[in-house]
Amino acid sequence: MPSTPLFASSIALASLVPIGAAHVGNDANDANENSSGDSLPVVYTVPLVGQMGTDINAELLEDIIEDVQEVQPDLLVFRLKAADIGTNRYIPTYDWKEAGKFEIAEYRAMVQDINTKLGHIDKVIWVEDSVGLSSLLPVSFERIYMSEDARLYGLQNLHRMTQNWSDEDIREKMEAATVGKGRGFFESGGRGKYARVLGDAMIDPEALLSANFVGREVIWLPNLDGIWTVDDSTEQVANFTATTAMDTMFIEDTVGSLEDLVFVLGYREYDHNTQGDEIAEKYTERWRATYERCKNTYEDFQTDRGLGTTTDPVRILLAKRKMLEEVVKAMKKYSAVERRMNDEYGVTINSLEFQIDSIKDQIRQMKDSQRGGRSRGGSRGGTRLGG
Amino acid sequence: MLRTIGTTSILLAGVAPACLLLCKAHAAPGAPAPRPLPVVAEVDSVTVRMGRLGRNQSWTGSMGDAISVTWDTRRGQRVTTGTLKSVTRDRKKKVNTITLSTPGGENITIFVQQVVKIESSGEVSASAPGQAGADGPDAVEPENTDRGGDRNPVATPEPATSHAWGFPTTPGPGEEENWPKVFLLPFEGTVGSYAREEEIRAVAEVADQYGDGQIIVLLVDSPGGLVAEGDEISVTLRQIQKRHRLVAWIRSAISAAAFTSFHCREIVFMNSGELGAITMFRGADNTSAEGAELAAWVEEVGNAAESGDHSRELAEAMVTNSELCSYDPAEGDKGPVIYGTLEGKVVLSTEQENLTINATTAKDCGFSIGTANTEEELATLLGLPRWYETTDDGRTIHQKWHRKLERAAEVLPDLMARAFGGRGASSDPIKSMNVRLSAIRAIIKWAKDLGTHTWAVIGRDVGTNLPPLEYLEMQERDLSEQLARMRANRR
Structure with missing residues (x-):
């Protein structure tokens, strides 16, 4: 879904607009030269928009990586807009169904894929807004840009996940493991020297954060000894707004638009390849539509709706089995559907397949009883049970 | 060297997916003698x-x-x-x-x-x-390979010419003689079920065929698991490290997986990797080890680290909060120094925290030899001319075992439903009893096939509570008797 308006010619525009002239099109060969005949750099945008773990997940990234490898752009811009909580500070809106999923291993694999499979392509992340586990993604990039009203919040969720253990030592262990995983994202983003200090401060509420500056170098400190205090509370984590992130040089810059970002990166003209946007848009549309159908079917199953007028118990069971099979098919097709069904209805593919087998067994028993227990003939060797 | 908690079988509690579990009771320090290893035999x-x-x-x-x-x-x-x-x-x-x-x-x-x-x-x-x-x-x-099978067969096989995962099998044309053979075993999933001692031993047996001095890489990606399995792994790895170069390549090594990694002399992190959190706790009641039990476990983890030439202090700080750790980074000719106190310039673990470390810290304190995200980067760190795997046995062994567990996860819920949930029942009680009995026998077969440790923890992956083997065998006897009586009555 290209958000930039389409222009007739980037060449014409470049002559009129002094900075950030963009050519938008899916075919990089369409008009990929500027007025002096030099080929224009191709900027490929990857939207990471919506819910972490469903709209933004490994399935989608796999498709995009495949496409990027074909296109071979000069610059990859990952655009992140994924916030678990709304922007109204007084009446925070939170929809648990749409909150980021706790799929740390998958997010780590995504980051590894970006770094290894696309390691040769220049890349940045542009945070339009990020609250929750989505904030693991920007910190795994070396260069972060933020919109001026953007937030980089919410890694406290990682810590929160470990707090249900009543035994203190076990709780500490789980905390250490989870915070360690979180810090791995900071390492991926080349923040190795300060991964421990920054990671702890952004994940563990008890950790503090301040900074000192030596020229352009920022020295992050796990205490309040620095001249710039970022987090002096032992009850909440270090959260960055665009302003505090910029002030402490945690990010490269704040930007207002793609043109702005690309200009900051040194490109006056560029070709905007929007294939990634289209892939993401289609993916989100499709899984969400599938999910709606899946929910309806499952609710029909639960409430015995949509079974027609038959009173034959075998036919009813056959219809119910078919419903569950449709649900399972959808869950197998999209991990996003599987996760949402699990969250909202507590079902897994295995549990539904188990139910399907149980229904099949009920059908068999009913058919047996309808035949009055008459055998259909000799034994055929028994049921195959072994594995 | 299976240890149990009193008379209770070692088992894992159902917990959050990414958590790490260790369960066993440790006797007083003084580990039992390692299992004698088979010897090479060559007779006329x-x-x-x-x-x-x-x-x-x-x-x-x-x-x-x-x-x-x-x-x-x-x-x-x-x-x-x-x-x-x-x-x-x-x-x-x-x-x-x-x-x-x-x-x-x-x-x-x-x-x-x-x-x-x-x-x-x-x-x-x-x-x-x-x-x-x-x-x-x-x-x-x-x-x-039989569990008690020999290692070090005298014959040296020719290196494979192809690799199912597409890696080269030699360091380069004509270079086979100059470089060690390389084998990679993914060590993934819960320790005790998906990640086991058997697969480590199996890949070592393949390496043994080429003589001593080969490289075995464990690609570690595990949230931990059974301490009892860790004990067996410890014995096996201590033997293997005498013959071969053991490398732990860390994607994620938590708890029992960290304990396993300590046995490898060379540790390499992926840049997003983490290692630590080795606190032991009982799955039955979710309580952590205390007193003598904790002291014994701290000692054992420290010993494991020392067996791999790693810092005892670093390892012990991963077990419990009371163990401190700090280090001085390398300076000039002086290598990094790790302390069991807070006297070092960089503090890793205070009394308020359990230790997990990441790639940069691991390198900085001298625990790892470096960071590698790809096989090629790993080859460079290990001093190899390029990445090659002499055979794909490690990956194949891993894949076969994981496929078996996937198959178990498919069939066991159905078998449990037939054995205990009335599935497959009919109006004929003898037939119904037969279905139950067949299912129980099939479950028993699976339990024996998967082994004690795997059976203890696989229920969590399968999504159903699996009864202990003893209970299943008792059920089989009872049902067999009932069935015999029913048949006799019918006659």
């Missing part, structure tokens, strides 16, 4: 007792005899002719593999359980056309 007079396929018959001959062996592969029977070059024996001195030297110069190792027939032949004839290629190194089936 040889008696081979064949298994079921060979109708339990025996063949007696001598080393160097020209023989023709008919043996079973998964693709059918094959006849290999050659001279008997070597055998390996298990702890009871029973021959369990034989190696033939073929006229083509290949060494073929065959497991005795695969042998259908052995015939002495007056002269060595060439293998039948088309068989030579199939009789290559892949004839060795590590998966079939």
Whole structure:
């Protein structure tokens, strides 16, 4: 879904607009030269928009990586807009169904894929807004840009996940493991020297954060000894707004638009390849539509709706089995559907397949009883049970 | 060296997916003697007792005899002719593999359980056309290795020429002799079920065929698991590290996986990797080890670290909050120094925290030799000219075991429903009883096949509570009796 308006010619525009002239099109060969005949750099945008773990997940990234490898752009811009909580500070809106999923291993694999499979392509992340586990993604990039009203919040969720253990030592262990995983994202983003200090401060509420500056170098400190205090509370984590992130040089810059970002990166003209946007848009549309159908079917199953007028118990069971099979098919097709069904209805593919087998067994028993227990003939060797 | 908590079986509690579990009771310090390892056997007079396929018959001959062996592969029977070059024996001195030297110069190792027939032949004839290629190194089936099987077969197989995952099998043309053989075993999933000692031993046995000094890389990605399995892994890795270069390549090593990694002298992190959080707790009541039990575990983790030439202080700080840790980074010619106190310039673990470390810290404090995200980067760190894997056995062994567990996860819920949930019942009580009994027998077969540790934890992956083997066997006896009575009454 290209958000930039389409222009007739980037060449014409470049002559009129002094900075950030963009050519938008899916075919990089369409008009990929500027007025002096030099080929224009191709900027490929990857939207990471919506819910972490469903709209933004490994399935989608796999498709995009495949496409990027074909296109071979000069610059990859990952655009992140994924916030678990709304922007109204007084009446925070939170929809648990749409909150980021706790799929740390998958997010780590995504980051590894970006770094290894696309390691040769220049890349940045542009945070339009990020609250929750989505904030693991920007910190795994070396260069972060933020919109001026953007937030980089919410890694406290990682810590929160470990707090249900009543035994203190076990709780500490789980905390250490989870915070360690979180810090791995900071390492991926080349923040190795300060991964421990920054990671702890952004994940563990008890950790503090301040900074000192030596020229352009920022020295992050796990205490309040620095001249710039970022987090002096032992009850909440270090959260960055665009302003505090910029002030402490945690990010490269704040930007207002793609043109702005690309200009900051040194490109006056560029070709905007929007294939990634289209892939993401289609993916989100499709899984969400599938999910709606899946929910309806499952609710029909639960409430015995949509079974027609038959009173034959075998036919009813056959219809119910078919419903569950449709649900399972959808869950197998999209991990996003599987996760949402699990969250909202507590079902897994295995549990539904188990139910399907149980229904099949009920059908068999009913058919047996309808035949009055008459055998259909000799034994055929028994049921195959072994594995 | 399976240890239990009192009389209770070791098991894992159902917990959050990414968590790490260790459960066992530690006796006072002083670990039991390691299990004696099998020895290489090479004798002149040889008696081979064949298994079921060979109708339990025996063949007696001598080393160097020209023989023709008919043996079973998964693709059918094959006849290999050659001279008997070597055998390996298990702890009871029973021959369990034989190696033939073929006229083509290949060494073929065959497991005795695969042998259908052995015939002495007056002269060595060439293998039948088309068989030579199939009789290559892949004839060795590590998966079939008996748990007590020998290692160090004398014959050295030729390196494989292809790798199912597409990696080169040699360091470069003509370079085979100059470089060690390299094997990679993914060590993924819960320790005790998906990640086990058996697979480590199996890949070591493959490496042993090429002599000492080979490289075995464990690609570690595990949230931890059973301490009891960790104990077995510890014994095996301490033996392997005497013969080969052990490398732990860390994607994620938590708890028992961290404990496992400590046994490897060379540690390499992926840049997103983490290692630590080795606190032990009982799954039954979710309580952590305390007192003497905790002290013993701290000691054991420290010993594991020292066995891999790593800092005891670093390892122990991963067990409990009270163990402190800090370090001085390398400075000039002086390497990094790790302390069990907070005197170092960089504090890693205070009294308020359990330690987990990441790539940069691990390198900085001297725990890891560096960071590698790809096999090629790993090759550079290990001083290899490029990444190569001499055979794909490690990955294949791993894949086969994981497929077996996936199959278990598919069939066990259905079997449980048949055994205990009324599935498959009919109006005929005898038939219904038969269904239950068959299911219980199938579950028992799975329990025995998967082994005690895996059975203890696999229920969590399968999504159903699996009863202990003893209970299943009791049920089988009861149902068998009931069935017999029902049949008698019907008559």
